[in-house]
Amino acid sequence: MDSNDDNYDKDKTIIIDNGSFNSKVGFSGYDEPTIIRTCVGYPKYSKTLEYHSTYYEKNECFIGDLAIENRGISKINYPIKYGDITSLNELEIIWDYFFKEVLHCDPDSHRIILTEPCNNKRKNREEITKFLFETYNIPALYFANQAILALNSTGRSTGIVVESGDGVTQIAPVYCNYCISHAIKRTKYAGKDLTDFMLNLLSEIGLRFSTSSEKDITKSIKESACYVAQNYEEEKKFVEDHEIMLPDGKKIVLKEQRIKCPEVLFNPKLIYIEDDDIVTACYNSIQKCDIDIKEDMYYNIILSGGNTNFKGFKTRFESEMGKIVPKSMTVKVSEVEDKICSVWKGAKTLSQLPDMESNWITKKEFEDYGSQIIHRKCF
Numbered sequence: 195m196d197s198n199d200d201n202y203d204k205d206k207t208i209i210i211d212n213g214s215f216n217s218k219v220g221f222s223g224y225d226e227p228t229i230i231r232t233c234v235g236y237p238k239y240s241k242t243l244e245y246h247s248t249y250y251e252k253n254e255c256f257i258g259d260l261a262i263e264n265r266g267i268s269k270i271n272y273p274i275k276y277g278d279i280t281s282l283n284e285l286e287i288i289w290d291y292f293f294k295e296v297l298h299c300d301p302d303s304h305r306i307i308l309t310e311p312c313n314n315k316r317k318n319r320e321e322i323t324k325f326l327f328e329t330y331n332i333p334a335l336y337f338a339n340q341a342i343l344a345l346n347s348t349g350r351s352t353g354i355v356v357e358s359g360d361g362v363t364q365i366a367p368v369y370c371n372y373c374i375s376h377a378i379k380r381t382k383y384a385g386k387d388l389t390d391f392m393l394n395l396l397s398e399i400g401l402r403f404s405t406s407s408e409k410d411i412t413k414s415i416k417e418s419a420c421y422v423a424q425n426y427e428e429e430k431k432f433v434e435d436h437e438i439m440l441p442d443g444k445k446i447v448l449k450e451q452r453i454k455c456p457e458v459l460f461n462p463k464l465i466y467i468e469d470d471d472i473v474t475a476c477y478n479s480i481q482k483c484d485i486d487i488k489e490d491m492y493y494n495i496i497l498s499g500g501n502t503n504f505k506g507f508k509t510r511f512e513s514e515m516g517k518i519v520p521k522s523m524t525v526k527v528s529e530v531e532d533k534i535c536s537v538w539k540g541a542k543t544l545s546q547l548p549d550m551e552s553n554w555i556t557k558k559e560f561e562d563y564g565s566q567i568i569h570r571k572c573f
Contacts, residue, residue: 214276219296235270255268305554312375336554379478
């Protein structure tokens with residue numbers, strides 16, 4: 195059956211946005227996706243599953259949020275790390291769960307849009323293409339660039355997307371919905387590194403966190419208590435105390451840790467990483483663009499991803515960028531409306547466009563040309 199066949203309902207296209215920490219999945223006709231933790235939990239003890247009726251029976255493991263709820267008795271694995279798939283087998287378990295328990299559908303009757311990070315590895319793309327067509331027998335597939343989708347969610351087709359999530363920080367300039375691949379910058383730090391740094395900062399005040407459960411607590415502390423200082427060296431002397439009660443009832447007080455953790459984004463040397471800070475990375479990315487589009491890039495800097503949610507991040511970013519760009523250029527920094535689901539919603543809009551019909555990779559095209567077809571139709 196051809197992908198243009200009227201039997202395919204545009205509202206029934208499946209959109210999957212897999213992230214290192216969370217995944218978003220839903221039909222294109224939905225207003226909002228279902229958000230599930232991108233992880234699999236394997237019971238530590240042989241008798242564990244006998245007392246839990248809610249585990250995923252096919253693989254005898256816990257999926258997503260259920261894995262986190264049972265983290266005390268489970269070993270948690272994340273199949274996507276720093277934006278790269280490290281275990282396709284575990285990702286298959288999560289996808290099985292999506293289709294059967296979340297969407298309640300057979301994937302062989304639905305076209306799929308799968309989002310991907312910028313400069314996704316060729317081997318990675320080909321393996322997933324082959325896997326989806328052969329394992330799930332899907333009728334059509336499209337890979338959509340996450341940066342372009344985030345930009346589209348703001349109503350723009352040109353701009354530079356600064357996306358910093360749990361697993362990857364990437365800066366991608368986009369011109370007329372075309373990602374300028376040679377100018378993409380991917381840094382060596384992301385939200386996971388900030389969480390690990392927060393663990394070290396907490397250890398300095400006597401807290402020793404090491405389990406997956408305690409790391410989740412640390413992530414929550416980072417998100418609720420931290421903010422970006424506008425002048426780190428000055429503000430660290432005057433940070434207000436912030437009291438937090440831990441799940442066991444113990445109270446801790448944070449001070450300089452509140453601004454030191456997110457400062458990594460502006461000074462990665464704090465965690466001994468030799469790389470451009472996030473502002474310099476953005477500037478260098480723009481410098482690699484053609485001279486006649488640089489002005490558009492400076493004026494359309496779009497923030498996306500959880501790390502840009504820190505209070506004060508946008509103001510600091512805009513201020514730092516303004517110091518290094520030519521005086522003749524105007525810097526304007528905007529944010530996507532929904533930083534958690536903007537990519538998924540961008541894919542939802544994409545799925546409804548009339549031009550999309552010619553972009554699908556059909557089952558027949560895969561059979562005729564193999565998995566390399568992905569590079570000819572999705573770029």
